[in-house]
Amino acid sequence: MQEYKIVRFSEEQIDAFLWLYSCSFNSDPNKELFVKKFNTTYSGKSYIAFMAYDLEGCPAAFYGVFPCIYQNGSEKLLGAQSGDTMTHPNHRKKGLFYKLAKATYNLAYNEGIKYIYGIPNGNSYHGFQKMGWKTPYTIMEYEKGVSPKLFTKVLRRISRNAYKKHINNLIQKHKIQEALKCNRNGSFSLYRDEKYLKYKKYNQNVVLSFKSGKAWVSYKVFDLVIGDLEPIADKNKLDLINELIDFASKVGCSKVVAYDYSFDQNGMDHLKGFVKVEDRHIIILDQGLSLETPIAISATDFDTF
Numbered sequence: 001m002q003e004y005k006i007v008r009f010s011e012e013q014i015d016a017f018l019w020l021y022s023c024s025f026n027s028d029p030n031k032e033l034f035v036k037k038f039n040t041t042y043s044g045k046s047y048i049a050f051m052a053y054d055l056e057g058c059p060a061a062f063y064g065v066f067p068c069i070y071q072n073g074s075e076k077l078l079g080a081q082s083g084d085t086m087t088h089p090n091h092r093k094k095g096l097f098y099k100l101a102k103a104t105y106n107l108a109y110n111e112g113i114k115y116i117y118g119i120p121n122g123n124s125y126h127g128f129q130k131m132g133w134k135t136p137y138t139i140m141e142y143e144k145g146v147s148p149k150l151f152t153k154v155l156r157r158i159s160r161n162a163y164k165k166h167i168n169n170l171i172q173k174h175k176i177q178e179a180l181k182c183n184r185n186g187s188f189s190l191y192r193d194e195k196y197l198k199y200k201k202y203n204q205n206v207v208l209s210f211k212s213g214k215a216w217v218s219y220k221v222f223d224l225v226i227g228d229l230e231p232i233a234d235k236n237k238l239d240l241i242n243e244l245i246d247f248a249s250k251v252g253c254s255k256v257v258a259y260d261y262s263f264d265q266n267g268m269d270h271l272k273g274f275v276k277v278e279d280r281h282i283i284i285l286d287q288g289l290s291l292e293t294p295i296a297i298s299a300t301d302f303d304t305f
Contacts, residue, residue, distance in 0.1 A: 004096065006103060009049035009064055011038070016051065020059040024086035036202035037303070042195040043067040048080060048108050050100045054091065061087040061096035063104055065116055066303060070295065071191040077289070079190075080108055081303055082118030082128070097124075101131060105287065115289040119280055119302050133283040136294035139184075140260045142274035146224075146245060152252040167251050174208040174247070180216045180228045186296030205305060208247070212239035216300050224248040225257040227300030237270040259299045 009017070014035060021029045040046050049064020065080035087096055108116065120128050129135070156163040179192040190196065197207070205218035205227065213231035217224055226244060231237045241258070248256050258271055259280075284294055299305055 004052045004054060004060055004091075004099075006099060007051050007053065008107070009047050009051050009062070011035075011047070013051055014038070016059045017062060020051075020062055020086060020088060021084075023088050033202050036199075037066070040067045040199065042199050043069050043078065045078065045080075045111055045113070048104060048111060048113065049083070050103045050107075052091075052096050052100060059088065060091040061100055063097060063100035065104055065108055065113070067111075067113065069191040069196070070115070070188065072188045072291070076191055077115070078112045079295075080113045080116045081301070082116055082120070082283070082285075083303055085124055097127060098131065105285065109287050114287045115291070115295070116285045116287070117295050117297060117301075118283045118285075120283060125281055125283075128283055131285075133285050134294075135281050135283050138279040138281050139299070141257065141277045141280055142260065142271050143255055143257045143277050144245065144274045146248045146253055146256055148252045148254060149249050152250060156252055163252070170247070170251055171206060171208070174210060176207050176209045176214065178207050178214070180207060180214060180230050180300070182296050182301070183228045183298045184296040186293060188291060188293055189296040190301050192300075200300070200305070203305060205300075208244075210240060210243040210247075212236045212243055215240065215244055217244070218305050219251070219253065222252065222254040223257055224251070224253045224255070225299065225305065226259065227302075227305050228298050238272075241270045 014031065018029050018031055018034065038047060045067035048067055049062065051059055052061040054060045063085045064083050066083045067078065067080045070077040070079040085097060118128065118133070152163070152166065155166055177197070179194065179197040181192065182189045203218055204220065205216065207214060207216045213229065213236060215229050216227040218227065224244065229237060229240055231240045245256055258274060260271060282297060
């Protein structure tokens with residue numbers, strides 16, 4: 001029977017992690033992104049994760065959580081988001097995910113993390129359910145196609161440098177240094193301050209200000225993803241969405257992704273013209289906090305945002 005060495009993850013193992021990521025997902029990971037993503041020192045805790053190595057010392061599997069700070073009314077609590085999970089193709093169906101997950105949850109508990117949330121993909125969702133995770137609600141994901149402005153399309157073809165400068169100028173015109181509140185109502189949520197805003201910069205996201213309000217968005221390839229909206233007034237939410245669609249067109253995006261957190265059909269007028277893509281399951285693992293109300297999160301709080 002194959003045996004494995006289970007080791008707590010550390011910064012020194014980042015290259016082993018990247019190799020495992022490449023083998024598991026057949027993609028080339030961004031080292032700088034992951035170095036920043038694992039640097040959760042703003043929360044007071046880092047590297048709550050484990051790596052499994054085979055007998056030859058090759059990485060076989062990984063699982064970890066990303067520590068964060070919760071706000072429950074006026075109280076600040078240590079928490080975490082379930083993060084990357086991966087197993088090398090040669091070592092699947094050997095129970096490594098379960099072993100690494102249990103080790104991670106025990107470490108998290110001993111470090112003072114009693115409540116973990118996650119947004120799993122379809123491949124891992126049922127695995128989390130088997131380990132006792134609960135699904136208090138789902139977030140509905142929508143998208144809308146956008147036609148990039150002709151000027152932007154032409155500029156992208158003739159000069160990549162000029163195109164990047166154009167995009168940067170548009171972003172800087174609207175960019176503000178402010179962490180928006182979560183769109184989903186609830187007194188229990190992630191604590192969003194300047195430290196959280198700075199930490200989230202491991203991905204390309206920014207808070208923008210428009211005439212109709214503010215928005216926290218991320219931009220990936222040709223997608224503009226809306227994490228949170230803060231309209232000047234509730235009736236202006238549609239106006240803010242329209243300003244974001246126009247902005248997406250100017251920066252060359254071909255799609256806008258938005259989420260609905262209200263479960264109120266009357267509150268979805270701002271998403272008219274958007275097509276529902278999927279329901280994103282929000283899962284929680286309560287290890288002793290015993291709160292009646294689940295954590296309120298939005299797309300901004302996804303580790304992929």
